[in-house]
Amino acid sequence: MSASAHRPHVLVVHSSAELYGSDKSLLDLVQARRAEFEFTVALPEEGPLIALLRAAGARVAVMDVCKLRRDMLRPSGLLAVWRSTRRCVAALQALAGDRPFELVYSNSMAVLGGAFLARRAGLPHVWHVREIVANSRVMTWGFRGLALWLATRLVCNSGETRAWIAGPGLGGRCEVIWNGVDAPVSADRREAERQALGYAPDDLVYCFVGRLNAWKGQLLAVEAFERLQARRPGPQRLLIVGSAYAGQEHFEAELAARMAASPCRDAIQRLPFRDDIDSIWQASDVVLVPSLEPEPFGRVAIEAMAHARPVIAAGHGGLVEIVEDGRTGLLFQPRDADALATAMQSLAANPGLRLGMGAAGRVRQLTVFSVAAYAAGMARVFKQMLTRRTQA
CATH class of the missing domain: 3.40.50.2000 (Glycogen Phosphorylase B;)
Known part of the structure; x- marks a missing residue:
């Protein structure tokens, strides 16, 4: 890709700044596809992931992303969700600056801010489902309802995850993309x-x-x-x-x-x-x-x-x-x-x-299970959503 080629601006909303599974997968994606997309990442806390994302070329902001907590899932917690969402959407809008976002990518069902921003701004929203909450029918149907309302496309990290989230009306929006890792090249230690x-x-x-x-x-x-x-x-x-x-x-x-x-x-x-x-x-x-x-x-x-x-x-x-x-x-x-x-x-x-x-x-x-295969799958989904937006 030439230096003058347009790189779509993707807002990534993520749930942590550590180096566990979903954190590493996000870093892999940014490192592998930074030449094709401009990434701005919003996450709720300081942590080791931030420096690595910045080194990979992403803009990073620590802010309220409306990260779900257990107490928010009770009826009494709905007010906290509403307040957090209002703060988060306004802050995310300001984060775009003079480069409007063209796509929103939520890297967990545990964050809602990006979903509501996409809904308000009319942007395509790719929601990565990395959770299974099969032991609660209420939460299962709640997440399915949110996905039906707020997701343009659902990426599931396994067939098992897809089977959990793909309720009525969602089957056609779901696809499975497995995570990947880079194989070590060093000698046996x-x-x-x-x-x-x-x-x-x-x-x-x-x-x-x-x-x-x-x-x-x-x-x-x-x-x-x-x-x-x-x-x-x-x-x-x-x-x-x-x-x-x-x-x-x-x-x-x-x-x-x-x-x-x-x-x-x-x-x-x-x-x-x-x-x-x-x-x-x-x-x-x-x-x-x-x-x-x-x-x-x-x-x-x-x-x-x-x-x-x-x-x-x-x-x-x-x-x-x-x-x-x-x-x-x-x-x-x-x-x-x-x-x-x-x-x-x-x-x-x-x-x-x-x-x-x-x-x-x-x-x-x-x-x-390579990073190349994972990143190629994610890039394909992003491009499909961006193409649909320009053709709409």
């Missing part, structure tokens, strides 16, 4: 990274990376690891990496207490969130994704596959679209500690199987 974490060369390291909350499954992983050690004593380690949201530190305290009470406590290690997560993948042998509730996607699984690590995952949600059971990893019955322990034991007993699954997983990641 397994031994160096393991030494830095205090692991011996013959330790078998099971790794769990994810936000500490009620449903990611850290406590299930501890229980399964205890069962594994009881069945097959040996130099096995469980590494749990992640932190809780601000205000939810009780999940960290609960996990710490459970680990301290475990008969395997000396073999279990927990680290807070790290932005050098590649070093964790390099140090691990097997990656666990034992989510208690269906994952909308499961980015950690494709990150592990990019490092040629086999994945043991709960057999529901978007994970069943990522992990090929018996080929790139193993799927187990969700919420079943004994089934998870059995899967862990089967890989512990067969180093060749671990290596074969890891190699197959890397091929699958490169073929199906």
Whole structure:
């Protein structure tokens, strides 16, 4: 694209400034498609994502984006939503400056500001559905109603997510675009990274990376690891990496207490969130994704596959679209500690199987779950919406 070519101005409304799954996917998109689109990103807080987005060429503003909180979902919280929306829409309009927005992209159903701005300004609105709230009919129908009213196009990060959101009138607006990651190009650093974490060369390291909350499954992983050690004593380690949201530190305290009470406590290690997560993948042998509730996607699984690590995952949600059971990893019955322990034991007993699954997983990641494929899919949707607008 020449320097003089027009780059459509896209307003991105995002829900955080950290470096977890949706944050990384947004950064990937901006880095991959900055030559085609001018990105202005609005998000609600300071954090490490901001500097990376700016380095990628995006304008970034920290502001009220009308991010949904649990208390807002009660009848008494509707007033707070209304007030936040009014503030947010006005601020977003001012953010455009002398370069009017041509498309609004909301990178989560948890933010409403961009949706209402698009509605008011008559702009196409692409809403990225990265959530599943299947345990609440009220919230499901509420989100479907908002999508029907406020979304021009819905991008779903998995078929499972699409099945949740695609209610009456929405099926034709939905399409699935899987997230992607870039495969590492560096040499194998397994031994160096393991030494830095205090692991011996013959330790078998099971790794769990994810936000500490009620449903990611850290406590299930501890229980399964205890069962594994009881069945097959040996130099096995469980590494749990992640932190809780601000205000939810009780999940960290609960996990710490459970680990301290475990008969395997000396073999279990927990680290807070790290932005050098590649070093964790390099140090691990097997990656666990034992989510208690269906994952909308499961980015950690494709990150592990990019490092040629086999994945043991709960057999529901978007994970069943990522992990090929018996080929790139193993799927187990969700919420079943004994089934998870059995899967862990089967890989512990067969180093060749671990290596074969890891190699197959890397091929699958490169073929199906690349940043190039993800960014191309998103760019195609943006261009379709912009073309419809000019033809309207």
